[in-house]
Amino acid sequence: MTTASIQIRPSSTLVFSAALLVFVGVVALVSLVALPQDPFDFITDEPFMPPAAGIWLGSDYLGRDVLSRLMDGTRITLFMAMTATLLAHLIGDTLGLTAAIRGGILDAALSRIVDVLLSLPKIIVGLVVVAALGSSIWVIIGIAAVVYSAGVFRIARALGTDLKNMDYIMLARSRGEGTLWILFGEILPHVIRPLATDFALRASFAILFMSSLSFIGLGVQPPLADWGGMARENLGGLSTNPLAAIAPAIAIALVSIALNLLVDALDDDARH
Amino acid sequence: MGTSVLTVDHLGIATKAGHKVLDDVSLQVRRGEVLALIGASGSGKTTLALAALGHMRPGLEHVGGSVNLNGVDVLKAPHPVLNRLRGRIGAYIAQSAAAAFNPRIRLGDQVVESALLHHSQKSAEARARAREVFRYLSLPSPDRIGSRFPYQVSGGQLQRFMIAMGMQEEPLLMVCDEPTSALDVTTQVEVMRLLKRAIRDNNTAALFVSHDLAVVAQIATRIAVMRAGRIVEVGETDQVVNAPREEYTRELIAACTHLSLASLANRPSRLLTAPATALSVQSIVAGYGNVRGGKPQITTLHGVDLEVGKGEIVAVIGESGSGKTTLARVIAGLHAPASGTVALEGEPLAGLDRERTDGQRRRVQLAVQMADTALNPKHRIRRILGRVLRFFHGLRGDAAEARMVDLLAMVSLPANYLERYPTQLSGGEKQRVNLARALAADPDVLICDEITSALDTIVAGQIIDLVKRLRDELGLAIIFISHDLATVASIADRVTVLRHGRVVEAGECTRVLSAPADPYTRLLVASVPELRRGWLEDAAATRKALEVELEMVRPTVAGWNEQAEMMP
Numbered sequence: 097m098t099t100a101s102i103q104i105r106p107s108s109t110l111v112f113s114a115a116l117l118v119f120v121g122v123v124a125l126v127s128l129v130a131l132p133q134d135p136f137d138f139i140t141d142e143p144f145m146p147p148a149a150g151i152w153l154g155s156d157y158l159g160r161d162v163l164s165r166l167m168d169g170t171r172i173t174l175f176m177a178m179t180a181t182l183l184a185h186l187i188g189d190t191l192g193l194t195a196a197i198r199g200g201i202l203d204a205a206l207s208r209i210v211d212v213l214l215s216l217p218k219i220i221v222g223l224v225v226v227a228a229l230g231s232s233i234w235v236i237i238g239i240a241a242v243v244y245s246a247g248v249f250r251i252a253r254a255l256g257t258d259l260k261n262m263d264y265i266m267l268a269r270s271r272g273e274g275t276l277w278i279l280f281g282e283i284l285p286h287v288i289r290p291l292a293t294d295f296a297l298r299a300s301f302a303i304l305f306m307s308s309l310s311f312i313g314l315g316v317q318p319p320l321a322d323w324g325g326m327a328r329e330n331l332g333g334l335s336t337n338p339l340a341a342i343a344p345a346i347a348i349a350l351v352s353i354a355l356n357l358l359v360d361a362l363d364d365d366a367r368h
Numbered sequence: 369m370g371t372s373v374l375t376v377d378h379l380g381i382a383t384k385a386g387h388k389v390l391d392d393v394s395l396q397v398r399r400g401e402v403l404a405l406i407g408a409s410g411s412g413k414t415t416l417a418l419a420a421l422g423h424m425r426p427g428l429e430h431v432g433g434s435v436n437l438n439g440v441d442v443l444k445a446p447h448p449v450l451n452r453l454r455g456r457i458g459a460y461i462a463q464s465a466a467a468a469f470n471p472r473i474r475l476g477d478q479v480v481e482s483a484l485l486h487h488s489q490k491s492a493e494a495r496a497r498a499r500e501v502f503r504y505l506s507l508p509s510p511d512r513i514g515s516r517f518p519y520q521v522s523g524g525q526l527q528r529f530m531i532a533m534g535m536q537e538e539p540l541l542m543v544c545d546e547p548t549s550a551l552d553v554t555t556q557v558e559v560m561r562l563l564k565r566a567i568r569d570n571n572t573a574a575l576f577v578s579h580d581l582a583v584v585a586q587i588a589t590r591i592a593v594m595r596a597g598r599i600v601e602v603g604e605t606d607q608v609v610n611a612p613r614e615e616y617t618r619e620l621i622a623a624c625t626h627l628s629l630a631s632l633a634n635r636p637s638r639l640l641t642a643p644a645t646a647l648s649v650q651s652i653v654a655g656y657g658n659v660r661g662g663k664p665q666i667t668t669l670h671g672v673d674l675e676v677g678k679g680e681i682v683a684v685i686g687e688s689g690s691g692k693t694t695l696a697r698v699i700a701g702l703h704a705p706a707s708g709t710v711a712l713e714g715e716p717l718a719g720l721d722r723e724r725t726d727g728q729r730r731r732v733q734l735a736v737q738m739a740d741t742a743l744n745p746k747h748r749i750r751r752i753l754g755r756v757l758r759f760f761h762g763l764r765g766d767a768a769e770a771r772m773v774d775l776l777a778m779v780s781l782p783a784n785y786l787e788r789y790p791t792q793l794s795g796g797e798k799q800r801v802n803l804a805r806a807l808a809a810d811p812d813v814l815i816c817d818e819i820t821s822a823l824d825t826i827v828a829g830q831i832i833d834l835v836k837r838l839r840d841e842l843g844l845a846i847i848f849i850s851h852d853l854a855t856v857a858s859i860a861d862r863v864t865v866l867r868h869g870r871v872v873e874a875g876e877c878t879r880v881l882s883a884p885a886d887p888y889t890r891l892l893v894a895s896v897p898e899l900r901r902g903w904l905e906d907a908a909a910t911r912k913a914l915e916v917e918l919e920m921v922r923p924t925v926a927g928w929n930e931q932a933e934m935m936p
Binding site: 262263264266267269270271272273281282285 | 700701702721722726729734736738741742743744746747755756759760805809
C-alpha cells in the first residue's frame with residue numbers, strides 16, 4: 097500500500113501567507129516611527145497626480161501622498177481588526193464554553209440571543225448603531241466585536257459540548273471544581289488550537305466588515321483613513337491615478353486571502 | 369487435513385517510523401480449520417488478521433515475506449484482484465457490529481451488498497441466500513428481519529448479521545476479529561455456538577482473533593500465541609491449553625484461571641466479622657425523564673439496596689442495561705435519584721454532588737472504566753494528582769510532591785511518571801493513575817466502575833491484585849461494578865446481582881457464585897467461559913433450560929410489538 101509520506105516541512109502556502117502577514121505587520125509598526133511623507137500634508141496642488149519619483153503611488157484627491165496614507169491606514173486597519181476580533185473571542189469563548197459546561201437555562205438563553213444576532217445583517221446593525229451613537233474608531237470596534245462574538249460563541253460552545261461529557265470533566269465536577277477552573281484548567285488546552293484558527297479567519301471577516309463600513313462613509317472619519325476609507329475617497333480618480341483607490345483595495349484583498357490561506361495551511365498541518 | 373487456504377511466510381510489517389509490528393511471522397490455515405490468534409493488545413493480532421485479507425492500516429508498511437490467500441499474493445496484488453477475492457475467498461467479521469453497519473441502510477441490503485457489487489450473485493438469488501443464512505443463524509422471522517435497520521435489533525442479533533454478511537458468498541476463509549468481545553456473557557454463548565456451527569458446516573477455514581483464551585479454547589482447532597509481533601507458540605488447542613511449551617503461554621493460562629470461577633475454590637476465606645457499615649444505599653429509584661408518581665419516565669433502578677462495610681469489597685454484577693452504572697453515578701452524586709437514600713456512615717447524602725459538602729465529596733471517590741477519557745490528555749500526571757491534593761487537602765510544594773510519590777508507589781508506578789502525559793502510559797498504567805487520583809482524595813468509599821473491562825487478562829489481574837491490596841492496607845470500602853463474573857469471583861467479599869434495575873440476588877460471594885439461588889444468577893454463572901473443552905455445548909444447553917424458567921423478556925422498545933424477537 098502506498099500513502100504519502102509524512103511531511104515535517106511546512107507547506108509553501110504556509111510560508112507564503114505567514115510571510116505576507118509578517119510584512120504587513122512590519123509596515124504597520126514602521127508607520128508608527130517613520131513614513132515617507134506626512135500622511136496629512138498636501139505635498140502637491142495636483143489631485144490624483146500619477147506616480148512619480150519619491151511619490152511612488154501618486155497623490156490622492158487632496159494631493160496627499162498615497163503611499164504614506166496607505167501605510168498609516170495599515171496600522172489603523174490592523175489595530176481595529178485585531179482589537180475587534182480579540183474582544184469577539186473574549187466574549188464568545190467565555191460565554192460559549194460556559195454555556196456548554198453549565199447547560200440548562202443559561203445555555204438556552206445565550207443561544208437564543210446569539211440566534212437573534214446571527215439573523216441580523218451585520219452592515220444594517222452597523223448603520224443603526226452608528227446612526228445612534230455617531231462614528232468613532234471605538235464604536236466601530238465595539239460593533240464588530242459584538243457582531244462577531246455570536247459566531248465565536250457557536251464554535252466555542254460546540255467545542256465545549258464535545259468535551260464536557262469526558263469522564264475527566266465529570267470527575268472534576270464531582271470533586272466540586274468551579275466552572276472557571278474547568279473552563280481554563282480542563283477545557284482550554286483542548287480548544288486553544290481550533291479557536292486560534294477561528295481567530296485568524298474571523299480577523300479577515302472583521303477587516304472586510306470594517307472596510308465596508310468605511311467605504312460607505314460610516315467608518316473611520318477623515319482626515320484619518322483606513323483602507324476602506326481610502327478606497328472610497330479616491331474613487332473619483334480612477335481615470336487619472338487609479339492606484340489611489342486600487343492600492344488599498346488590493347491591500348484588503350491580500351490580507352484577507354493571506355489569513356484564509358494561513359488557516360487552511362494550519363488546518364492541513366493539524367491533520368497530519 | 370485439507371489444502372492450505374492461507375499461508376503466511378516470514379511476514380514482516382512495520383510502522384513508517386520503523387517500529388516492527390509483525391516480525392518474521394509464519395503460519396498456515398488449512399481448509400476446515402480454525403486457527404486462533406491470541407495475545408495481549410498491541411501484540412499484532414489484528415494487523416496479522418487484516419494482512420491475511422491484503423489490508424494494511426494507514427501508517428504501516430510491508431517490509432518482508434508474503435501472504436498467500438488461495439494462491440494469490442495478497443500484499444502485492446492490485447486492487448481489482450483483491451476485490452475479486454474479498455467476500456468470496458476471504459471475509460472479515462469485525463469486533464464491533466454496531467460500528468460496522470451503516471445505521472441508515474436496511475440490514476438485508478447491507479448483507480447482500482458485497483455479493484451484488486462483485487456480481488457473484490443475482491439480486492434475487494442473493495436475497496434468497498441471505499434469508500437462508502438468517503434462518504441458519506436462528507435470527508427471528510428470517511424472511512422479514514432483513515428489512516430492519518441496525519438500531520432495531522439487539523447487540524447479539526447485530527453480531528449475527530455481521531456473521532451472515534461474512535457467510536453470504538461462502539468464503540474459504542473467515543477472519544473473525546474478537547467477534548464476541550463486545551457482547552454480554554449470556555449473549556456471547558449463543559453467538560459463539562452459531563459461529564462454531566457455521567464454520568464447521570461449511571468446511572470454512574477461520575482465523576479467529578481474541579484476547580480471551582477461554583473463548584478461543586471452545587472454537588479453535590489450533591492456537592497461535594502472539595507477543596510483540598512474533599508468534600511464540602503454535603499448537604493444537606489441547607496441547608497449548610494443557611501442556612504449554614512457552615513461559616508466556618503459561619502466564620496467559622495462569623491469568624485466565626486466576627480470573628475464573630474456579631478461583632473461588634482455592635480462595636482463602638476472609639474472616640468477616642460484620643464490618644462497620646461505611647456506605648448504605650436504600651431503595652434507590654432512579655432513571656431518566658420527568659418523574660411522575662415517584663417514578664421517572666424511563667426507570668433504570670427500581671428500589672435498589674446495597675451496603676458496604678469498611679475493608680470490604682462488594683461487587684455489583686449485571687449485564688449491559690441492568691442499571692449498574694446508574695447506581696454508581698447515584699452513589700457518586702452525579703445522578704439525582706427520584707427517591708431513596710445514600711448514607712455515608714449513617715449520615716444521609718444529598719442527591720447531587722453540588723449539594724454535598726467538600727468533605728462528603730472527598731470521602732466518596734469514583735474510578736471509571738475508560739482510563740483514556742478519565743485522565744485529561746493535556747495534563748501531566750503531576751498536575752492530575754496535584755490538583756486533587758491541593759483541592760481537598762490544600763497541599764502544595766514539597767508536601768504535595770512527597771504525597772504524589774507515595775501515591776504512585778501505592779499503585780506500583782515509579783516516581784518519574786509524574787512528568788508523563790496520559791498518552792505516554794499503557795492501558796494498565798492509566799488505570800493505576802486513575803486509582804491513584806481517587807486515592808489522593810483520601811476516600812472512605814471507592815467505587816470502581818468496570819475498571820478492568822478494557823484491559824487484557826494479565827493486566828486486569830494485576831489491577832485486581834492492586835484493588836485487593838488497597839482494601840487490606842487502607843481499609844477502604846469498595847464497590848466493584850463489573851459485568852465479568854470471573855473477575856468478581858476473584859475479588860469480591862459480597863455480591864449483588866442486578867437485572868433490569870432490580871436486585872435479584874445478594875449475599876456472600878462464594879455462596880452466590882458457587883450455589884446461585886436465582887435462575888438469572890445461574891445463567892450468568894453458566895455463561896462464564898471456561899478453559900475446558902466442551903464447555904460451550906454445556907453452556908448452550910444450560911442456557912436453553914434456564915431461558916424457559918426466566919421467560920426472558922427484553923425491555924420494550926417503543927412501537928415494537930414483537931418483544932420475543934428481541935431476544936439475543
